[in-house]
Amino acid sequence: MADMVTIQRQMDLTFAEINYLIRLMYATEDEHTKNLTLNQMWNKIAHLQFLNQLLVAASFQQGQAAIPLQNSPQTMLPDSTNAPTANNQMEFTREQLAQFTGMNGQPAYVAVNGVVYDVTNNAAWSVATHFGLSAGRDLTQEFASCHTGQQWILDTLVPVGRLIA
Amino acid sequence: MSEHPVLPPESTDNESVAARLAREAKRQVAQGNLKKKKLVYLELNGCSGNIISLLNGSNPDFEYMITSMVDLLYSNSLMAAEGEQAVQRLFDLAAGDEEFILAVEGAVALKNNGMYHLVGKIGDRPVTGLEMAELLGKKATHVISVGACSVDGGPSAARPNLSQSVGLQGVLDRHIIKLPGCPVNPDWFLGTLAHLLMFGEPKLDDMNRPLMFYSTLIHDRCPRRPFFDQGIFAEKLGEPYCLFKVGCRGPVTRTDCPTRKWNDHVNWPIGASTCIGCAQFGFPDRMAPFISYDTTKE
Ligand code: SF4
Ligand code: SF4
Numbered sequence: 001m002a003d004m005v006t007i008q009r010q011m012d013l014t015f016a017e018i019n020y021l022i023r024l025m026y027a028t029e030d031e032h033t034k035n036l037t038l039n040q041m042w043n044k045i046a047h048l049q050f051l052n053q054l055l056v057a058a059s060f061q062q063g064q065a066a067i068p069l070q071n072s073p074q075t076m077l078p079d080s081t082n083a084p085t086a087n088n089q090m091e092f093t094r095e096q097l098a099q100f101t102g103m104n105g106q107p108a109y110v111a112v113n114g115v116v117y118d119v120t121n122n123a124a125w126s127v128a129t130h131f132g133l134s135a136g137r138d139l140t141q142e143f144a145s146c147h148t149g150q151q152w153i154l155d156t157l158v159p160v161g162r163l164i165a
Numbered sequence: 166m167s168e169h170p171v172l173p174p175e176s177t178d179n180e181s182v183a184a185r186l187a188r189e190a191k192r193q194v195a196q197g198n199l200k201k202k203k204l205v206y207l208e209l210n211g212c213s214g215n216i217i218s219l220l221n222g223s224n225p226d227f228e229y230m231i232t233s234m235v236d237l238l239y240s241n242s243l244m245a246a247e248g249e250q251a252v253q254r255l256f257d258l259a260a261g262d263e264e265f266i267l268a269v270e271g272a273v274a275l276k277n278n279g280m281y282h283l284v285g286k287i288g289d290r291p292v293t294g295l296e297m298a299e300l301l302g303k304k305a306t307h308v309i310s311v312g313a314c315s316v317d318g319g320p321s322a323a324r325p326n327l328s329q330s331v332g333l334q335g336v337l338d339r340h341i342i343k344l345p346g347c348p349v350n351p352d353w354f355l356g357t358l359a360h361l362l363m364f365g366e367p368k369l370d371d372m373n374r375p376l377m378f379y380s381t382l383i384h385d386r387c388p389r390r391p392f393f394d395q396g397i398f399a400e401k402l403g404e405p406y407c408l409f410k411v412g413c414r415g416p417v418t419r420t421d422c423p424t425r426k427w428n429d430h431v432n433w434p435i436g437a438s439t440c441i442g443c444a445q446f447g448f449p450d451r452m453a454p455f456i457s458y459d460t461t462k463e
Contacts, residue, residue, distance in 0.1 A: 050391035053405070060405050103459050123384055123393070123416035126409050126439075127460050131417070132451035 004058060011051050018044050090161030092116050094138065097163060101136035102128020108135035109160060112143045117157040138163060182377065183356030183425075190359035191233045202362060203265040204231070205258065205301060206240040209294040210282040210321045210330050211271030214348040215312040216242045222351025223429055230355060234362060238265060241284075252285035252292055259300040266361065267305035268354070272314040272321035272330035273298050281328035295336060302337040307361060310334070311354055313347040317446050320347065324450055342366065343373045347443035352425060353378045372446065374419075383415035383440055386423035401458070402438050412456045414442030 021041045028034055092109075097116060102108030107120040108128035119125040119135060128135040133142055147153055193199035208216060219227045220242075231237055237244070239254055246254065258265060271294070274282035279295030286292060302308055310333045313319030317332040334341055342361075344353050357375050360367040367375040384390065392398070392407040399406040407413070418440055426433040434440050442452035449455075 046391065046394070050395060053389075053391050057405050105460075121396070121409075123409065126414060126416065127412040127454060127457040129454065131447055132453065 004055070007051050007054055007058070011048065014044055014048050014051065018048075090116070091164045092161055093165060094163070097138070098136045101134060110135050111138040111163040112140050112154060114140075114163050115154070115159050116161045116163055117154070118160045119157065122157065183352035183359075186359040186363070187230055187234070187355045190362050191230065193363060194234060199362060201234070201236050202306075203238050203263060204235040204268060204358070205238050205255070205265050205305070206243075206268045207255075207270070207284070207294075207297060207301065208241045209269060209271030209284070209298060209315070209333075210274045210328060211312070211314040211319070213242065213270075215270040215354075216240070218348035219351045219354060221428065222355065227351060227355070231358075234355075234359060235266070248285070249287060252287055255284075255292075255297060255301065256287070259304055264306050265304075266307045266309070266358075267301050268309040268311050268358075269298065269302075269315045269333050270311040270349075272318050272328075273333060273336050274321070274328035274330045275336075276327070276329040281330075298333060298336055302333065302339065307366070308333070308337065308339065308341045309354075309357065309361075310341050310343045310345075312349045313345055313443060313448050316343045316345040320449055341373060342369065342375065345374065345379075345444045345446065345448070346420065347448060350378075350420075350422075350425060350427065353420075378421055379419050379444070381419060381421050381423070383418050383420060383423055383435070386421075387415050387435060388423065389435060402456070408435065408439045410460050411439060411458065412454055412460075413439040414445065414452050414455075415440040417452075418442045418445045420444045 018041060021037050021044065024037050025034060025041075028037070092111070097109060097111055100106055100109035102120060102125075107118055108125060109116050110119055110133075111117070119128070119130075124130055125135065131146075133139060143154075190199065194201055206216070221227075222230070228243060238258065239251065244251065271282075273279070273295050274293075275295060279293030280291065282294040283291045284294050284297050310316045314321040314330070315333050317334070318326075318330050319332075321328065321330040322332070334343075342357060344357060346353065353375070356378065357367060360375070360377075367377055370376055370379060384393070387393075387407075389405070389407045392405075393409055397406045398410040399408050400410065402408075402411065409416070413435070415435060422433050422440070422444075423435070426436075439456055441455040442448055445452060
């Protein structure tokens, strides 16, 4: 686990950057730069919050195993060491898809319009369930009935292959 | 800008907005600027959890607050009248031309023509919740659904739904303000009512929930959010990390719980455990499982 000194140094650094951004905000007249700076400030503050949480966790951690640092779910790519996710063109039958229920340490996959998506770390799929639906199934109809015309939702998901038959 | 901007140090967070609304309504009534409206609070098929939650409101307490804002004509839990006398009051309202606001907690039981839930008797004739919901619902100037059961059936309509319960909208073809939550937070109800009295209906979203209380996605304001973004998940309750892997419904639920909190603003579910999505439509069946240890990788 990251040691306290590192966390504190990071925090000091972030504070300095925020101070710099605040001065920039005063100096600039340009709307675009202002918005950009505001956005950066937001990120910095989120980072600060994270570091602070890490400190809280560090005190909780004493005597326990290290924090399981993992890939960020937002940037998570399909796991390249895992055979079925090795490429986006993997083909799934319905039976094969049915194994990816998200239970017992499996990833959670669902199919919509013939494409298989990974929803393992999708925020709306806590414990591989979503409004009473579970993973490992073709949910084309369910998607159509609740998210008509919301193709963008699919665009945010990670495709892992195609559903055949 | 409004005529009277709220200046610091007056707090502008949403809990103070609710409190300010309620206080202002009470003041306006006391000064005679606002005529007291009448309120009927009907408890239908449910656990009375909402009225208990409301009574939990404090500074000022609920009963004091509500009676200084409105004339509370009927409330199973709070009024002194009982029996036939009380039920008769409801029929008088339905027949007369007094104006009133109707707040309903609990679902409407449809089975056997409503016989699974009675609100009282007139002589020997049982009066069902279904009958009252329809009678008063048609008549009221405004209708507010209070809590999950009234909004869309909630726990009363959970599988196997023996009483064939539905939400109030299921028997009323009219506009209803919906305050989901199991139970509702006292501020959500008092704030909505105060707004209704002073300024008319608050701004609603496309599911008829007041935006001032129901527009925040819990996941967006959650104090554990930094852990979600970094992919650090709790494996059991009690760990201080993101609860996504054990069943948190914060990412699909919209309320101001993270900032308002509960029980006098001291704590809230994610302070100790997962959000179970009690304020989302479809609760509880569609929010299950509330917690699971048999779960996804990473
Ligand atoms: S605990 Fe729940 S609401 Fe909070 S960040 Fe995790 S998933 Fe989101
Ligand atoms: S955090 Fe979730 S479960 Fe808790 S009261 Fe709010 S909506 Fe309901």
